[in-house]
Each structure stands twice: as structure tokens, then as C-alpha cells.
Amino acid sequence: MSEGVGAERDRPFRVGVLGHGTVGSAFRELIEQRADAIAAEVGVRPEISGVLTRSRGDFADILERSDLVVELIGGIEPAREYALATLAAGRHFVTANKQLVSSHGEELFEAAAEQGVQLRFEAAVAGVVPAIRVIGETLAAAHIERVYGIVNGTTNFILTAMQRTGASYEEALREAQELGYAEADPTEDVTGKDAAAKMAILARLAFGTPVHVDDVPHEGIERVTAEDIAYARELGLSLKLIGSAERIDGGLSVEVYPAFLYAGHPLAAVNGSYNAVTIESPAITEITLSGPGAGGSQTASAVLGDVISAMIPPPFTPSPAEHLPLVTDRESAFYMHVEVADDPGVLAQVAEILGLQGVSIESVVQKGIGDDARLAMVMHPVLESKFRAAVDLIGRLDFVRSTPRVIRVIAETFE
Numbered sequence: 001m002s003e004g005v006g007a008e009r010d011r012p013f014r015v016g017v018l019g020h021g022t023v024g025s026a027f028r029e030l031i032e033q034r035a036d037a038i039a040a041e042v043g044v045r046p047e048i049s050g051v052l053t054r055s056r057g058d059f060a061d062i063l064e065r066s067d068l069v070v071e072l073i074g075g076i077e078p079a080r081e082y083a084l085a086t087l088a089a090g091r092h093f094v095t096a097n098k099q100l101v102s103s104h105g106e107e108l109f110e111a112a113a114e115q116g117v118q119l120r121f122e123a124a125v126a127g128v129v130p131a132i133r134v135i136g137e138t139l140a141a142a143h144i145e146r147v148y149g150i151v152n153g154t155t156n157f158i159l160t161a162m163q164r165t166g167a168s169y170e171e172a173l174r175e176a177q178e179l180g181y182a183e184a185d186p187t188e189d190v191t192g193k194d195a196a197a198k199m200a201i202l203a204r205l206a207f208g209t210p211v212h213v214d215d216v217p218h219e220g221i222e223r224v225t226a227e228d229i230a231y232a233r234e235l236g237l238s239l240k241l242i243g244s245a246e247r248i249d250g251g252l253s254v255e256v257y258p259a260f261l262y263a264g265h266p267l268a269a270v271n272g273s274y275n276a277v278t279i280e281s282p283a284i285t286e287i288t289l290s291g292p293g294a295g296g297s298q299t300a301s302a303v304l305g306d307v308i309s310a311m312i313p314p315p316f317t318p319s320p321a322e323h324l325p326l327v328t329d330r331e332s333a334f335y336m337h338v339e340v341a342d343d344p345g346v347l348a349q350v351a352e353i354l355g356l357q358g359v360s361i362e363s364v365v366q367k368g369i370g371d372d373a374r375l376a377m378v379m380h381p382v383l384e385s386k387f388r389a390a391v392d393l394i395g396r397l398d399f400v401r402s403t404p405r406v407i408r409v410i411a412e413t414f415e
């Protein structure tokens with residue numbers, strides 16, 4: 001080895017770490033373990049220049065001594081303030097913070113572009129699954145039509161447990177909390193808000209249109225019952241919380257909702273806390289990426305990947321904004337569950353109301369329960385507003401005993 005190469009390998013790349021919790025401490029360990037291998041590969045050695053928590057370290061001092069700052073605190077403030085200060089100082093910034101990027105992404109992109117430094121956030125979406133890199137870099141030349149998938153491991157764990165054991169939502173949530181897959185306060189996950197933040201980020205990258213997390217309608221899994229899952233199994237369906245971003249009629253639809261999938265769908269096989277993202281483009285057909293959606297060491301690995309990318313130019317710049325209008329009414333197939341009086345003609349009346357709104361029924365399961373009956377139906381794809389109008393009318397019929405429950409069905413089948 002020549003002296004010059006040895007000297008280059010020892011050139012330090014100073015990384016300041018904000019936050020030293022689950023991911024921050026795993027990141028610090030990983031960088032220490034991998035520094036020699038990275039130096040040999042890249043020619044530059046990453047080293048920790050300082051660590052900040054609420055009780056330790058000083059941000060201004062760490063920034064001063066860093067080439068790049070990694071933010072692993074979470075939430076909006078002070079993460080946003082630290083991000084803007086880092087970028088303004090001409091240092092690269094890497095974060096795993098979906099709240100920050102999905103609500104202040106434009107401000108951060110602009111600040112990074114102004115200074116010609118890198119802003120990377122692979123770990124903010126789907127943990128170690130490299131969705132950001134594939135959309136932003138590998139597929140930078142592709143015209144993406146749709147990005148969708150399972151981007152929340154907590155809800156996928158709960159739904160998988162309900163399907164495997166017949167457990168109620170509450171029982172499956174308790175199991176997820178005991179095993180560390182759900183937080184003590186699971187609201188962000190189970191309401192779909194966490195997935196909405198991730199879809200806002202994926203949509204921004206895939207379609208070049210700024211999407212704020214508050215622009216993403218989201219429905220969670222709290223109202224899913226063991227009964228819905230059991231009926232759906234009879235119809236050959238399994239339930240997933242789906243995040244979807246798609247070009248529709250010259251606009252962009254970004255949403256999060258529980259949906260039934262037929263058994264052959266690639267996402268139907270993604271179980272437990274795993275995440276998966278499918279990207280569709282005419283040029284590439286489709287790519288599905290799947291893997292662990294969280295975990296300290298997994299997330300730290302994605303963060304370190306971003307740090308290494310920032311050590312090597314050219315800088316990553318997000319595609320220019322397209323400003324597609326956001327679309328909120330779109331076609332989908334639906335499942336509906338409703339309790340009705342077990343009288344002749346009831347099914348015919350329900351079918352008539354659906355028919356008047358242009359909704360056609362694909363399959364029905366009907367079961368008697370004493371004087372009442374339960375109907376579980378799957379409809380062919382229809383514009384959501386028409387289906388919701390029919391459900392509203394059905395809910396008001398005299399013989400209807402419960403508020404109809406509605407869940408989308410992804411009607412595509414893969415042979």
C-alpha cells in the first residue's frame with residue numbers, strides 16, 4: 001500500500017449524532033464496528049464527533065466539529081431547528097424522522113439545495129427497506145404510475161395475529177405491546193397516521209409533487225373486528241393496512257386504508273412486522289421490496305447507508321416539483337358487513353339500492369343469527385362516492401340492525 005492511500009484511508013469524516021435511544025445507540029455501535037471496513041472501501045473513515053441528548057452534549061459545538069449530522073431524536077422540534085441549522089452551515093443531514101420530512105420536507109429540500117449539501121432520509125420510510133433510494137435514484141428516469149404497500153409494521157403485526165389466531169383487535173394489540181412491536185400509546189400507528197407520513201414522503205419523491213402529511217386521508221385498523229376477518233377468509237381475502245400513492249386522471253391520490261387482498265396478491269404474503277413497497281412504472285413493470293420495517297440495528301443500518309452515500313459525491317437532489325392536483329374520489333372494490341332482520345326480500349332490497357348507485361355485487365356470505373342475519377358482501381370496483389351514498393341509504397333502512405362496516409378490497413389478482 002502506498003503512503004498516499006494509507007493517509008487517505010485515515011482521513012476522518014466527522015458524524016454528529018443527535019439522539020441516543022433505540023436507533024441512536026445502535027447507530028453509534030454500528031459505525032464503530034464498521035469504520036475500518038468503510039475506510040478500506042470508501043477511502044474515508046467515519047467517526048463520531050459528538051452525541052446529543054437532553055442531558056448531554058451541546059448542539060452548536062457538535063455542529064462545529066461535524067461534516068454530517070444524523071438526527072435520531074424524532075418529532076418536529078427541536079429536530080427541525082437542528083436540521084435547518086445543519087444545512088445552513090453547509091453540512092450534510094441524515095434523518096430517520098418521518099414526522100419531520102413529511103411536514104417540513106420542502107423547507108429542508110430548499111435549504112439543502114441552496115447549500116449544495118445532501119439531505120437523506122432512507123430510514124424514515126419502511127425501516128431498512130430501500131424504498132427511498134430505489135425511487136429517488138435507481139428509478140429516477142422511470143415514469144412512476146403507482147407506489148403502494150405495507151409501511152407500518154405494528155399494524156401488520158396486529159392484523160397478522162388476528163388472522164392467524166382469530167384474536168380480537170384488543171387482544172392482538174396487547175400481544176404486540178408485550179412483544180415490543182407496539183408502543184404503550186399506539187395511536188400514531190393504529191390510526192394510520194404513521195403510514196400517512198411515510199406515504200407523503202414516498203409520493204413527494206415518486207411524483208415530484210409536494211405532499212404534506214395533513215393532505216393524506218388515513219383510516220386505521222381500530223374498528224376491524226375478528227368477525228370481518230373470519231367472513232373475509234371465507235371469501236378468500238386477507239386484511240392489510242395499505243398506503244397508496246397513484247396518478248389518477250391527471251392528479252395524484254395519496255391515501256392510507258385497511259384493504260382486503262386476494263391470496264395471490266404479492267402483499268398478502270407480507271406478514272408480521274415486515275414492510276413492503278411496490279413501485280409500478282410502464283418501463284419496469286413492477287418492483288416489490290420487502291423487509292423489516294423497524295428495529296434499532298435494522299434502522300441504524302439504513303442510516304449508516306445514507307451516511308456512506310453522503311461521503312461520496314455526487315449529491316442527491318430530489319426531482320423538481322410537478323404539482324399534481326390531489327384527487328380524493330377514486331374507484332375501488334369494497335367489502336360491506338351489515339346485520340339485518342332475517343326476512344324474505346331483505347337481500348333483494350339491499351341489492352336494489354346498490355344497483356341504483358351503479359354498485360354491483362361480486363360475492364355474498366349470509367348467516368342467520370336468531371331473528372337476524374348477517375350479510376358480508378364484496379362489490380365490484382365502483383367510484384367511492386357512489387358506494388358511500390348507497391351505504392348511507394342502506395344504513396337507514398328499517399330492517400338494518402347495525403351500522404354497515406366498510407373495508408376496501410384490492411381487486412387485482414395475480415395468477
Ligand SMILES: NC(=O)c1ccc[n+]([C@@H]2O[C@H](COP(=O)([O-])OP(=O)(O)OC[C@H]3O[C@@H](n4cnc5c(N)ncnc54)[C@H](OP(=O)(O)O)[C@@H]3O)[C@@H](O)[C@H]2O)c1
Nearest residue numbers: 019020021022023024053054072073074096097294295299
Ligand atoms: N425505533 C425504530 O425502530 C425506528 C424505526 C424507524 C425510524 N425510527 C425513527 O428514529 C428516530 C429515533 O427513534 P428511537 O426509537 O431511537 O427513539 P428513542 O429511543 O425515544 O430515542 C430518542 C433519543 O432522542 C433524545 N432526545 C429526546 N428529546 C431530545 C431533545 N429535545 N434534544 C436532544 N435529544 C433528545 C433522547 O434522549 P433523552 O431522553 O436522554 O434526552 C433519546 O436518546 C425517530 O424519528 C423514529 O421515528 C425509529
